Amino acid sequence: MIGQVVDTNSAWMAQELNRIGVWMHHRVAIGDVKEEIVRALEEEGKRSHIVLITGGLGPTADDITKPVLNEYFGGKLVVNEEALERVKAIFKRINMPEIAMLERNLKQAEVPDVCTVIQNAKGTAPGMWFEKDGKVFVSMPGVPFEMKGMMTDYVLPHLQQQFTMPHIGHRTLLTAGIGESALAERIKDFEAALPDHFKLAYLPNFGMVRLRLTANGAVATQIEQELDIQFSALQAIIPDVTVVNEDIPMEELIGRLLLQKNATLATAESCTGGYIAHLLTSIAGSSDYFNGSVVSYSNRVKQEVLHVNKETLDTVGAVSEDTVKQMVTQVRQLLHTDYAIAVSGIMGPGGGTPDKPVGLVWIAVANAKQVVTKQFNFRFDRMRNIQLTATNALNLLRLLIVDNQS
Numbered sequence: 466m467i468g469q470v471v472d473t474n475s476a477w478m479a480q481e482l483n484r485i486g487v488w489m490h491h492r493v494a495i496g497d498v499k500e501e502i503v504r505a506l507e508e509e510g511k512r513s514h515i516v517l518i519t520g521g522l523g524p525t526a527d528d529i530t531k532p533v534l535n536e537y538f539g540g541k542l543v544v545n546e547e548a549l550e551r552v553k554a555i556f557k558r559i560n561m562p563e564i565a566m567l568e569r570n571l572k573q574a575e576v577p578d579v580c581t582v583i584q585n586a587k588g589t590a591p592g593m594w595f596e597k598d599g600k601v602f603v604s605m606p607g608v609p610f611e612m613k614g615m616m617t618d619y620v621l622p623h624l625q626q627q628f629t630m631p632h633i634g635h636r637t638l639l640t641a642g643i644g645e646s647a648l649a650e651r652i653k654d655f656e657a658a659l660p661d662h663f664k665l666a667y668l669p670n671f672g673m674v675r676l677r678l679t680a681n682g683a684v685a686t687q688i689e690q691e692l693d694i695q696f697s698a699l700q701a702i703i704p705d706v707t708v709v710n711e712d713i714p715m716e717e718l719i720g721r722l723l724l725q726k727n728a729t730l731a732t733a734e735s736c737t738g739g740y741i742a743h744l745l746t747s748i749a750g751s752s753d754y755f756n757g758s759v760v761s762y763s764n765r766v767k768q769e770v771l772h773v774n775k776e777t778l779d780t781v782g783a784v785s786e787d788t789v790k791q792m793v794t795q796v797r798q799l800l801h802t803d804y805a806i807a808v809s810g811i812m813g814p815g816g817g818t819p820d821k822p823v824g825l826v827w828i829a830v831a832n833a834k835q836v837v838t839k840q841f842n843f844r845f846d847r848m849r850n851i852q853l854t855a856t857n858a859l860n861l862l863r864l865l866i867v868d869n870q871s
Contacts, residue, residue, distance in 0.1 A: 466496045474519045474612055485621055486630030486681075487515065497527045506537055510600050515624060520607030522590035524569040531576070531593070534604055538595050540577030547584060548591040549574035555589055583619050587611045594623070601627065632685035636696040637712035638676040640703060641860050645669045648676075652702055663695060671849075671856040673708065673715075708860065715859045716744040722866045723754035728803035730862075732758040733771055733796035735783060736810035736826065741855045756800045761792065771795040784809050784821055786838050789829035797831055804866065805831050806858050810841075812850045826854050830862045837865055 472494065479489040491512065495501050502521075509516045521530025535542055552574050573589045576582050583592030583603075588611040595602040603620055605612045640648060645667050649656075656665050662682055668675040678696055682688045700710060709718050723730055732741045742758035745751050759770055764783055767773040773791045781787050793807035810826030817823035824843035829836055839861055843850045 466494060474607065474609055477609070477613065478517060478519075478616065481616060481621060482515075482624075483633055483635075485625055486633050487624065487628075488633070497521060497529055499529060499533050502530065502533045503537060506534075506602070510597065510602070514600055514628065516600065516602045517620070518602065518604045519612050522573070522592075522604065522606050524573055524589075530604060534580075534593065534595065534602075535577040538577060538579050538597065538602075540579035542575045543578045544574050545576045545582050545591060546574075548576065548582060551584065551586075551591075552589045583615050585611055585615065586618070587614045592619070594620075631681045631683060632688050633679065633681045634685075634688045634692045635712070636678045636692050636710075638678075638696075638699060638703075638710050639673060639708040639712075639715075640676065640706045641673045641708050643674070643703075643706045645674050648674055648703070648706070652676075652699065655699055655702055659695065660691070663691075671853050673856065673860070675712070677712075708863065714744075715856055715863070717748050719745065719859050719863060719866075720748050720751055720754060722863065723804070726803070726866065728866075729754050729756050729801075730804045730806070731756045731796050731800035731802040733792040733805065733807040734758060734760050735762055735767070735792075735808060736812050737808050737851050737854050737858075738762060740851050741806060741808070741858055744855055744859070756802050759796050759799070767792065771799070782821070784811055784825055784827060786827055786829075786840070789827045789838060790836055793829040793831040793836060797833075803832055804862060806862055807831075808854055808858050810850070810854060812847045812854075814847060824850055826850070826857075828854070828858045828861055830858070830865050832865065832869065835865070835869075837861060 475492050482489055491509065493505055493509070495505050506516070518530065521528045549571065552570060570589065574591070576591055576593055580593040580595050583594055583605070585591050585606065588606055588608060590606045592603065592605040592615045601624070605615050649667065659665060662680055664679045666677040666679065668677060676699065678692065678699065680688050680692050700707060730745070734741055739758060739760045745755045759766070761767045761771050764778050767778065767783065767788070768775055771792050772795050773788055777787045777791065789807045789809050792809065793805045796807060797805035807829045808826060811817050811821060811823050813823035824845070826841040826843060827838060828841065829838045831837070841854070841857060843853050845853070
């Protein structure tokens with residue numbers, strides 16, 4: 466509730482529910498207070514067919530979800546033998562003798578006798594499936610990988626059996642080089658003419674805008690055909706700002722382009738501190754095209770490893786076009802790659818000057834024949850400036866690769 470733990474469960478659940486035809490239209494965070502939990506159960510049970518709950522099933526005093534649910538649904542706590550054996554097996558597997566098990570650990574095997582127990586293959590707290598007035602309430606652990614196991618193995622399949630779901634289809638287009646307002650103006654006639662069962666969402670992030678086209682209906686084949694037609698029409702309006710017509714991150718697109726060319730990449734990073742390399746290597750199989758990175762955070766590393774001229778650093782400084790040109794050329798040669806990226810900037814919150822304010826970034830991309838540079842002036846906090854630098858560096862590389870394909 467105070468932001469110390471970030472809720473990633475609801476975002477993952479929303480995506481998985483959407484795939485089977487369930488719209489998630491409300492999300493609420495509740496503290497460990499009985500009255501607030503009961504109030505949320507009442508309110509959400511009135512507005513939704515399905516209420517999914519995560520968290521509060523642990524062995525400590527603040528984990529009150531189970532007793533509150535037991536009381537709310539009028540049950541009695543009983544020991545579920547299968548859950549008990551799972552708890553014991555986990556302690557045995559991690560080499561903790563049974564004598565070390567506390568009473569509070571054993572009590573995790575207790576469940577209300579009015580629920581269907583969902584066994585936890587990855588932890589000690591079982592899930593619980595309740596039904597009331599035709600509505601389904603499911604309580605699961607807050608630990609993400611435990612919740613995901615229950616959702617995948619039990620909850621999603623049983624929801625599909627219990628409810629008749631519509632088909633929900635999506636198409637996503639990633640754009641760059643145009644703001645959200647200007648983009649909306651260009652496609653306003655297209656958006657106005659969409660059928661009632663279509664929705665167009667604008668999802669801006671890091672200087673780019675994703676357009677998500679969604680349609681729903683009873684017949685999957687019909688919805689998918691309609692989506693194809695409308696999506697083609699949308700792409701025809703904005704080909705000049707389209708990056709990719711799939712819902713994939715920029716780093717995955719870069720990987721595909723490099724694999725298509727059987728080409729390799731290296732990065733020389735100052736202000737991003739290796740963040741671009743992190744994004745690239747987050748994609749499975751990136752070792753096929755990404756050779757490595759030099760995190761040249763200090764001027765000494767720029768000089769001694771990347772051989773940036775001392776005179777350049779003394780005269781125009783590390784955050785300059787001349788410096789990133791030398792960085793990108795040297796790292797490409799040093800790591801023997803076909804392409805390279807170099808970045809240098811001032812991320813903040815301090816370090817800026819009137820001539821070089823916080824948010825000033827120089828980016829260079831190169832291949833054997835060409836070096837392309839671009840200056841950016843970002844205006845956000847440190848982390849967002851780093852993310853914007855990385856995304857724009859990858860996009861500048863994309864343009865270089867695509868230009869060399871034509």
